[in-house]
Amino acid sequence: MLRCDPNWGWGAQKALSVPGARGSLRGFMDSVNIGMIGGGTVGSGVVHALQQNAALLSSRIGIPLAIRRVAVKALDEPRPYPIKKSLLTTDWQQVVHDPQHHVIVELVGGTTLAKTIVLTALKLGKPVVTANKALLSAHGEELFATAARHGANLYYEASVAGGIPIIKTLREAFVGNRITHLYGIVNGTCNYILTRMTAEGAGFADVLADAQRLGYAEAEPSLDVDGFDAQHKVGILASLAHGFWVKPAQIHVEGIRHLTALDIQFAARLGYAIKLLGIIKRLPAPARSKTPNGARIQVSVYPALIPQSHVLASVSGVFNAVFVRGDIVGDTLFYGRGAGKDATASAVLSDLADAALDLKFGTAGRVPPFVPHERAGAVAPLAEVHTRYFVRLNVVDQPGVMAAVAQRLAAQQIGISSIIQPEGHEGDVVPIILMLHDASNRAMSRALAQISRLRVVKGAPVMIRVENFA
Amino acid sequence: MLRCDPNWGWGAQKALSVPGARGSLRGFMDSVNIGMIGGGTVGSGVVHALQQNAALLSSRIGIPLAIRRVAVKALDEPRPYPIKKSLLTTDWQQVVHDPQHHVIVELVGGTTLAKTIVLTALKLGKPVVTANKALLSAHGEELFATAARHGANLYYEASVAGGIPIIKTLREAFVGNRITHLYGIVNGTCNYILTRMTAEGAGFADVLADAQRLGYAEAEPSLDVDGFDAQHKVGILASLAHGFWVKPAQIHVEGIRHLTALDIQFAARLGYAIKLLGIIKRLPAPARSKTPNGARIQVSVYPALIPQSHVLASVSGVFNAVFVRGDIVGDTLFYGRGAGKDATASAVLSDLADAALDLKFGTAGRVPPFVPHERAGAVAPLAEVHTRYFVRLNVVDQPGVMAAVAQRLAAQQIGISSIIQPEGHEGDVVPIILMLHDASNRAMSRALAQISRLRVVKGAPVMIRVENFA
Numbered sequence: 001m002l003r004c005d006p007n008w009g010w011g012a013q014k015a016l017s018v019p020g021a022r023g024s025l026r027g028f029m030d031s032v033n034i035g036m037i038g039g040g041t042v043g044s045g046v047v048h049a050l051q052q053n054a055a056l057l058s059s060r061i062g063i064p065l066a067i068r069r070v071a072v073k074a075l076d077e078p079r080p081y082p083i084k085k086s087l088l089t090t091d092w093q094q095v096v097h098d099p100q101h102h103v104i105v106e107l108v109g110g111t112t113l114a115k116t117i118v119l120t121a122l123k124l125g126k127p128v129v130t131a132n133k134a135l136l137s138a139h140g141e142e143l144f145a146t147a148a149r150h151g152a153n154l155y156y157e158a159s160v161a162g163g164i165p166i167i168k169t170l171r172e173a174f175v176g177n178r179i180t181h182l183y184g185i186v187n188g189t190c191n192y193i194l195t196r197m198t199a200e201g202a203g204f205a206d207v208l209a210d211a212q213r214l215g216y217a218e219a220e221p222s223l224d225v226d227g228f229d230a231q232h233k234v235g236i237l238a239s240l241a242h243g244f245w246v247k248p249a250q251i252h253v254e255g256i257r258h259l260t261a262l263d264i265q266f267a268a269r270l271g272y273a274i275k276l277l278g279i280i281k282r283l284p285a286p287a288r289s290k291t292p293n294g295a296r297i298q299v300s301v302y303p304a305l306i307p308q309s310h311v312l313a314s315v316s317g318v319f320n321a322v323f324v325r326g327d328i329v330g331d332t333l334f335y336g337r338g339a340g341k342d343a344t345a346s347a348v349l350s351d352l353a354d355a356a357l358d359l360k361f362g363t364a365g366r367v368p369p370f371v372p373h374e375r376a377g378a379v380a381p382l383a384e385v386h387t388r389y390f391v392r393l394n395v396v397d398q399p400g401v402m403a404a405v406a407q408r409l410a411a412q413q414i415g416i417s418s419i420i421q422p423e424g425h426e427g428d429v430v431p432i433i434l435m436l437h438d439a440s441n442r443a444m445s446r447a448l449a450q451i452s453r454l455r456v457v458k459g460a461p462v463m464i465r466v467e468n469f470a
Numbered sequence: 471m472l473r474c475d476p477n478w479g480w481g482a483q484k485a486l487s488v489p490g491a492r493g494s495l496r497g498f499m500d501s502v503n504i505g506m507i508g509g510g511t512v513g514s515g516v517v518h519a520l521q522q523n524a525a526l527l528s529s530r531i532g533i534p535l536a537i538r539r540v541a542v543k544a545l546d547e548p549r550p551y552p553i554k555k556s557l558l559t560t561d562w563q564q565v566v567h568d569p570q571h572h573v574i575v576e577l578v579g580g581t582t583l584a585k586t587i588v589l590t591a592l593k594l595g596k597p598v599v600t601a602n603k604a605l606l607s608a609h610g611e612e613l614f615a616t617a618a619r620h621g622a623n624l625y626y627e628a629s630v631a632g633g634i635p636i637i638k639t640l641r642e643a644f645v646g647n648r649i650t651h652l653y654g655i656v657n658g659t660c661n662y663i664l665t666r667m668t669a670e671g672a673g674f675a676d677v678l679a680d681a682q683r684l685g686y687a688e689a690e691p692s693l694d695v696d697g698f699d700a701q702h703k704v705g706i707l708a709s710l711a712h713g714f715w716v717k718p719a720q721i722h723v724e725g726i727r728h729l730t731a732l733d734i735q736f737a738a739r740l741g742y743a744i745k746l747l748g749i750i751k752r753l754p755a756p757a758r759s760k761t762p763n764g765a766r767i768q769v770s771v772y773p774a775l776i777p778q779s780h781v782l783a784s785v786s787g788v789f790n791a792v793f794v795r796g797d798i799v800g801d802t803l804f805y806g807r808g809a810g811k812d813a814t815a816s817a818v819l820s821d822l823a824d825a826a827l828d829l830k831f832g833t834a835g836r837v838p839p840f841v842p843h844e845r846a847g848a849v850a851p852l853a854e855v856h857t858r859y860f861v862r863l864n865v866v867d868q869p870g871v872m873a874a875v876a877q878r879l880a881a882q883q884i885g886i887s888s889i890i891q892p893e894g895h896e897g898d899v900v901p902i903i904l905m906l907h908d909a910s911n912r913a914m915s916r917a918l919a920q921i922s923r924l925r926v927v928k929g930a931p932v933m934i935r936v937e938n939f940a
Contacts (some may be wrong), residue, residue, distance in 0.1 A: 059843040163799035165643030173635030176819025314784040329633035329816035336802035346799035349646025
């Protein structure tokens with residue numbers, strides 16, 4: 001056991017005894033050597049950040065870190081920051097297996113090669129740092145089990161919300177809290193598009209095209225704008241917060257393609273902003289529950305109206321934010337850049353510091369990467385979730401229309417909170433905006449199906465859920 | 471060394487070997503026993519939070535926690551949450567010395583008895599958790615040195631910004647960042663008063679009286695409204711962020727007593743909110759620096775105009791927020807309740823979990839409580855700091871006044887950005903608002919002294935600094 005030297009934090013680097021470390025890490029170690037796979041945007045960001053701050057980081061944690069090797073697809077690819085030629089290789093196997101590499105950083109992305117890399121390293125007993133949300137979302141259960149089996153930790157701060165330390169916050173800072181509500185703006189591309197649609201009154205397609213031109217959206221934007229990227233992140237956060245594994249298929253996802261400038265405008269007039277939210281909410285136990293001990297959790301991704309006065313409404317542009325309500329701590333919010341080479345590198349450095357400390361002290365399992373603490377919990381189908389609704393209909397401007405619509409809602413026990421028929425719209429077909437009281441999504445779907453069949457309703461009704469953070 | 475059992479997180483509680491623990495902690499331990507001193511607001515909050523979530527916390531960290539004894543001033547004091555009689559004692563010495571108490575929690579407040587308690591526990595090699603910002607601000611250097619000398623850790627998440635995990639974030643999540651800017655709304659009482667003054671156009675004294683009636687301000691409000699509470703917290707954050715000890719006397723402090731509804735109103739018209747900010751800012755190196763390697767840091771507490779569009783401007787009521795800019799991560803914000811029994815208890819539980827894990831793994835110095843990583847740094851006197859300014863003067867409404875004022879500013883090389891003479895003010899004396907460009911606080915003080923001596927200027931000039939987060 002390493003004994004505490006009062007001066008150990010001052011950067012004096014003696015040989016460190018790491019009796020608890022496994023395999024190649026056993027013995028003495030002057031520095032923690034990093035083998036990295038992936039030298040693209042995030043990878044080169046990590047190299048650059050360590051070039052800039054390695055001395056500072058070392059003096060803080062009392063052990064030096066050094067990147068010893070970076071495996072890349074091709075040696076001469078363009079990179080946001082240069083990486084020294086002498087560090088580069090195209091042989092990831094060599095990087096993972098080299099006994100001189102104490103920590104493996106996986107930054108290749110995707111779920112095939114990345115999975116092989118992470119599993120190979122964990123099976124060698126090496127700690128792994130990853131920023132790969134798609135991989136964790138799809139295979140987290142298997143990866144965490146492998147990590148536990150081989151006494152190696154898997155660090156993943158960078159996988160969700162970039163520079164925002166939401167993983168450390170949920171696992172450590174809020175360890176004494178039951179997380180009752182979590183709302184995340186976790187996709188910067190969508191938030192950028194919605195912010196510009198709101199500010200400029202522009203349409204989705206125009207802003208998307210501009211965002212693609214400016215590099216804020218990919219040429220193939222579906223991963224972002226259809227909500228799948230947010231789904232990966234929300235799956236990880238939900239699993240962590242509630243302690244049972246949430247699979248991507250259990251998460252209801254809607255993107256932002258269907259949102260119009262008109263809806264954003266009407267929402268604003270009513271005092272609301274529209275944000276794409278990841279929502280993780282502990283539902284009240286049903287009156288006659290079959291699983292009285294098991295928590296029922298809403299886990300979904302959809303655009304929602306939120307009050308303009310809410311702190312999440314002020315999160316604009318490419319920024320991310322996660323609003324967390326704990327049963328002890330109350331309401332909290334964490335805000336920062338959710339992506340990009342530098343913000344993500346900051347999260348990777350945080351994980352590398354934890355990995356280095358866990359090697360130094362032989363404490364791989366000190367904070368387990370994933371703890372199944374609510375094993376009896378389950379994801380509730382969205383149909384069972386109650387929300388409020390904003391509904392926009394295009395209706396023929398004639399008597400009896402409202403009666404017909406109200407009747408279909410009443411048949412599903414859905415109350416109307418307010419009705420707005422904006423002035424200044426001419427022609428036979430006029431928009432009507434309805435704000436509806438709490439109702440189950442099942443009831444709402446049924447009512448909308450009925451309403452859309454009315455002869456006086458033209459086109460598909462627009463429905464956006466309303467989140468009041470109650 | 472405890473080896474990692476893949477199931478260890480599941481809550482199966484075997485006897486835990488703690489070979490690295492000292493003194494009374496050596497040997498086997500079924501549970502981490504807590505001895506607490508202080509059973510008031512926060513103390514009873516911690517007892518209540520553990521009653522509610524001890525099982526959850528244990529299942530997450532793999533070791534049970536139990537409060538074994540609470541030392542209080544009087545057994546029959548009223549408490550926000552009840553504490554079982556069998557836990558109470560009035561003998562703090564017994565609680566600290568009892569070899570069955572593995573962790574000591576200090577929640578008595580103040581800087582005299584609290585200091586004795588913390589030093590006594592640390593000298594016994596026992597980890598200490600404290601929420602005491604006044605104590606750390608005044609005696610942190612001595613306490614951290616004692617902790618290091620005795621191989622016991624001192625945990626203090628609850629000392630700054632209540633439920634916001636800003637200590638863990640700076641020490642661990644942002645370990646790879648140089649913190650270039652930190653702006654904190656860290657006093658809930660001041661933020662509540664300013665929020666209501668803004669919303670209602672009310673005066674300071676009226677809102678303060680109401681806040682006292684409602685329990686948001688103390689009968690003796692000076693600690694809060696004169697900025698001293700914020701000073702304690704900002705001293706801790708500055709020391710932690712920059713790695714050299716910042717003493718309270720080095721921190722320039724202004725409170726909010728002098729702010730008027732009129733200034734808040736004019737600020738709002740110009741697009742600004744007024745917030746009491748703790749400001750920690752790395753200053754650019756001067757052209758001919760005597761200490762080229764030493765960072766010069768602004769550390770101050772004062773009310774400032776901030777753009778209404780900035781995310782800090784949306785922090786209202788008793789909430790706290792800390793805005794942190796790191797050289798890698800970029801801009802981030804952390805928001806939550808800064809005080810109160812529950813939010814503070816959440817931070818204490820986080821520290822207790824870390825203390826329990828450090829006992830379990832024998833890693834007292836894993837993350838040192840304070841690391842002097844920028845020893846060459848120094849606090850810059852406010853006179854040397856450059857800011858922008860909002861200035862309100864009451865002037866006699868006659869020709870030549872503006873020329874006289876402008877001349878005094880020009881003599882100090884201070885440029886005028888804009889001048890507003892609001893309409894609707896009648897009589898001989900009218901208000902003038904000046905927005906001034908960047909200038910040193912020394913130059914500004916000199917200019918204001920000159921201006922206040924002008925015969926046409928009535929009363930003392932009002933000066934509030936402007937923060938643009940550049």
